[in-house]
Amino acid sequence: MNGAQALLQALIQEGVEHVFGHPGGAIMPVYDALYDAPIQHYLVRHEQAAAHAAAAYHRVSGRVGVCLATSGPGALNLVTGLADALMDSSAVVAITGNVPRALIGTDAFQEADVTGATMPVTKHNYLVTRADDLPRIVKEAFYIARTGRPGPVLIDIPKDVQLEAFTGAFPERVHLPGYRPTEEGHPRQIEKALAALEEAERPVLMVGGGARHAHAEIRAFAERTGIPVIPTLHGLGAFPGTHPQCLGMPGMHGTVAANRAVQYCDLILGIGLRFDDRVTGRLERFAPHARTIIHVDIDPAEVGKLVPTHIPVVGDAKQVTAELAAGARPLRLEGWWRTIRAWQEQYPLRIPERPYLQTPEVIRAFWEATGGEAIVTSGVGQHQMFVTQHYPFNKPRAWVTSGGLGTMGFGLPAAIGAQVARPDALVIDFDGDGSFQMTLQELATLVKYDLPVKVVILNNGFLGMVRQWQELFHARRYSEVYLADSNPDFAKLAAAYGIPGVRVERREDLAKGVDAVLGTDGPVVAEFRVHHEEGVFPMIPAGGSAEDMIVEDPREEVKA
Amino acid sequence: MRHIVSVLVEDHPRVLTRITALFARRGFNIESLAVGRTHQPGTSRIAFVVRGDDHTIEQVEKQLNRLVEVLKVTDHTEPHIERELALVKVHVAGLEERLEIREIAAAYRARTVDVARRALTFEVTGEPSKVESFIEQLRPYGLLETMRTGAVAMSRGVKALKPREKEAVREKEAV
Numbered sequence: 001m002n003g004a005q006a007l008l009q010a011l012i013q014e015g016v017e018h019v020f021g022h023p024g025g026a027i028m029p030v031y032d033a034l035y036d037a038p039i040q041h042y043l044v045r046h047e048q049a050a051a052h053a054a055a056a057y058h059r060v061s062g063r064v065g066v067c068l069a070t071s072g073p074g075a076l077n078l079v080t081g082l083a084d085a086l087m088d089s090s091a092v093v094a095i096t097g098n099v100p101r102a103l104i105g106t107d108a109f110q111e112a113d114v115t116g117a118t119m120p121v122t123k124h125n126y127l128v129t130r131a132d133d134l135p136r137i138v139k140e141a142f143y144i145a146r147t148g149r150p151g152p153v154l155i156d157i158p159k160d161v162q163l164e165a166f167t168g169a170f171p172e173r174v175h176l177p178g179y180r181p182t183e184e185g186h187p188r189q190i191e192k193a194l195a196a197l198e199e200a201e202r203p204v205l206m207v208g209g210g211a212r213h214a215h216a217e218i219r220a221f222a223e224r225t226g227i228p229v230i231p232t233l234h235g236l237g238a239f240p241g242t243h244p245q246c247l248g249m250p251g252m253h254g255t256v257a258a259n260r261a262v263q264y265c266d267l268i269l270g271i272g273l274r275f276d277d278r279v280t281g282r283l284e285r286f287a288p289h290a291r292t293i294i295h296v297d298i299d300p301a302e303v304g305k306l307v308p309t310h311i312p313v314v315g316d317a318k319q320v321t322a323e324l325a326a327g328a329r330p331l332r333l334e335g336w337w338r339t340i341r342a343w344q345e346q347y348p349l350r351i352p353e354r355p356y357l358q359t360p361e362v363i364r365a366f367w368e369a370t371g372g373e374a375i376v377t378s379g380v381g382q383h384q385m386f387v388t389q390h391y392p393f394n395k396p397r398a399w400v401t402s403g404g405l406g407t408m409g410f411g412l413p414a415a416i417g418a419q420v421a422r423p424d425a426l427v428i429d430f431d432g433d434g435s436f437q438m439t440l441q442e443l444a445t446l447v448k449y450d451l452p453v454k455v456v457i458l459n460n461g462f463l464g465m466v467r468q469w470q471e472l473f474h475a476r477r478y479s480e481v482y483l484a485d486s487n488p489d490f491a492k493l494a495a496a497y498g499i500p501g502v503r504v505e506r507r508e509d510l511a512k513g514v515d516a517v518l519g520t521d522g523p524v525v526a527e528f529r530v531h532h533e534e535g536v537f538p539m540i541p542a543g544g545s546a547e548d549m550i551v552e553d554p555r556e557e558v559k560a
Numbered sequence: 561m562r563h564i565v566s567v568l569v570e571d572h573p574r575v576l577t578r579i580t581a582l583f584a585r586r587g588f589n590i591e592s593l594a595v596g597r598t599h600q601p602g603t604s605r606i607a608f609v610v611r612g613d614d615h616t617i618e619q620v621e622k623q624l625n626r627l628v629e630v631l632k633v634t635d636h637t638e639p640h641i642e643r644e645l646a647l648v649k650v651h652v653a654g655l656e657e658r659l660e661i662r663e664i665a666a667a668y669r670a671r672t673v674d675v676a677r678r679a680l681t682f683e684v685t686g687e688p689s690k691v692e693s694f695i696e697q698l699r700p701y702g703l704l705e706t707m708r709t710g711a712v713a714m715s716r717g718v719k720a721l722k723p724r725e726k727e728a729v730r731e732k733e734a735v
């Protein structure tokens with residue numbers, strides 16, 4: 001057995017069935033071993049896509065996603081995907097080839113200091129110097145990736161190590177004296193949290209991506225206490241979006257009710273979220289009346305990082321929430337709910353009445369036609385925010401988007417990872433015309449593996465989100481955001497890959513278009529031509545607080 | 561506030577890079593840094609001096625603890641011993657200066673480690689403030705070269721910086 005074969009053996013022992021990657025010289029022994037291995041490899045057309053697919057694979061299945069790349073350019077193409085996975089806590093193991101040991105540090109062909117380059121974008125990384133270390137390192141990498149706060153781990157393997165004779169053992173256990181995540185919350189802190197809750201008059205529960213595996217516990221706790229629930233971008237689905245206690249997302253493009261509730265609450269119980277600046281806005285003005293902030297997170301470094309925390313609980317969201325639910329009593333919140341209901345009535349999420357097709361209408365049409373049963377991925381921009389507003393996620397692990405890094409081009413590769421993880425699920429990628437074009441080459445991957453992903457491009461002919469900011473903050477000086485003059489004919493583009501295309505330009509054809517997309521068996525690329533100058537509202541301008549919220553589109557009249 | 565923090569780490573390649581990169585990325589400013597092996601094979605100990613309020617120091621500690629190869633972190637607030645070593649080379653203009661300089665060195669218990677016609681080199685150890693003050697005393701004579709190791713620290717008494725007690729971790733099912 002050589003190092004590469006030992007690597008494959010170790011992956012199989014970790015239960016790996018699918019990997020995403022792209023070959024090259026320095027990883028060839030691994031690809032050679034893969035040829036005989038009971039692992040399905042998905043050939044992507046750019047390594048960034050492999051990393052995003054692996055991250056999405058984890059997010060929808062809970063299993064560690066794996067990606068492969070060759071040395072130098074291949075490995076560096078993973079960097080964005082790894083950074084994205086780190087920010088959004090996706091468990092990914094990346095395996096890269098490197099030049100032979102003797103050439104490391106000599107500027108050899110396709111050499112790059114990959115462990116150095118990925119240090120800031122991984123939870124941990126390894127440069128393997130002996131084939132015999134491989135099984136131990138693989139075991140550690142998977143353990144680190146999926147435990148504690150999930151994250152990406154990279155294993156860089158010089159080519160000669162892949163070819164070296166393997167005489168080592170496959171360990172059963174990991175021994176990492178410096179790594180021990182705390183999973184059980186401190187009972188004393190949990191008691192304190194419950195006591196504080198009972199005293200609160202206007203509490204809110206905020207849940208983030210760290211709570212996605214704790215949805216049953218979150219629901220039990222929320223329903224027992226009757227507390228208003230505010231899921232963040234990654235928390236959407238951790239609590240049902242159509243549940244009467246759900247106020248919707250907070251933050252920059254959050255609902256008025258969610259943001260007002262945070263602004264006027266006297267207690268925040270935050271579970272598995274990190275108080276990102278897109279959620280808090282100006283920190284000094286965040287939740288000014290909250291006398292108590294309780295923060296539950298498995299990563300101690302997140303607790304108290306940005307928002308001063310009165311009751312820190314370091315532990316796993318599922319375990320801690322279960323204990324909170326067990327100890328909680330119904331709270332008397334009638335007055336608080338009356339206030340919240342009034343905000344909801346006064347400021348519902350509205351789709352403005354306009355003579356042309358708008359993005360939210362398309363999103364809602366898909367939600368209605370699918371009964372909310374799809375797994376949804378997205379690009380980054382206005383369309384992404386419209387999904388958060390108009391697609392109520394009722395189930396966990398059904399929404400995969402790039403939050404922390406905000407990576408355009410995430411949608412299609414993520415849909416690939418999601419579809420591989422859940423072959424029977426309906427997977428829809430809501431994408432922007434800008435975002436889609438950053439990784440559109442992955443249409444080839446859909447074709448090659450017959451992945452029936454539905455790509456729904458919300459084509460507004462602009463880098464819409466940037467255009468919106470230019471409109472609001474730069475006097476409509478639309479600098480370098482116009483795409484319509486050079487966008488491809490998306491249906492023809494799909495056809496070039498052998499994928500059927502659908503195009504809808506008018507509202508009257510919306511339902512038919514949606515049916516055409518959902519009625520197609522394999523992959524589809526659908527283009528919905530939406531209005532050029534839509535805006536996402538409500539909006540809190542960057543650096544503002546809930547008081548600075550722009551509730552509705554400030555333009556009186558939008559030209560059709 | 562000035563803090564001296566000790567970190568016990570596994571002695572792997574790039575551990576120091578990981579730590580300094582973390583400081584750089586998080587915007588923590590290191591005043592001094594000293595590293596060396598410990599008596600326990602496979603572990604090294606780092607001492608660094610950093611300035612910041614309680615929040616910053618808490619963040620430094622928490623971020624360090626996230627690193628897989630970090631075994632233990634201590635911010636020395638309890639009674640502790642702190643030392644720094646410096647080599648200081650000073651210009652000697654004439655006999656009178658030579659005598660003065662030697663007198664200063666004696667007061668600081670600095671050892672003469674090199675003697676030349678126009679220069680004296682001393683080795684001085686002590687609390688960083690003492691090293692600082694020694695250097696300041698010699699400054700008027702013309703400092704030619706100084707090299708400081710950065711502070712090292714240890715708690716007093718029987719207390720020692722040890723890895724957290726841990727068992728080899730049993731494999732747990734994912735999800």
Ligand SMILES: Cc1ncc(C[n+]2csc(CCOP(=O)(O)OP(=O)(O)O)c2C)c(N)n1
Pocket residue numbers: 379380381382383384406407408409431432433434435436458460462463464465466
């Ligand atoms: C890789 C990358 N480059 C640039 C940006 C900055 N950015 C954020 S949103 C956006 C516009 C997105 O346009 P599009 O995908 O068409 O979506 P829309 O906003 O029009 O719905 C840009 C350029 C980014 N998030 N990611």
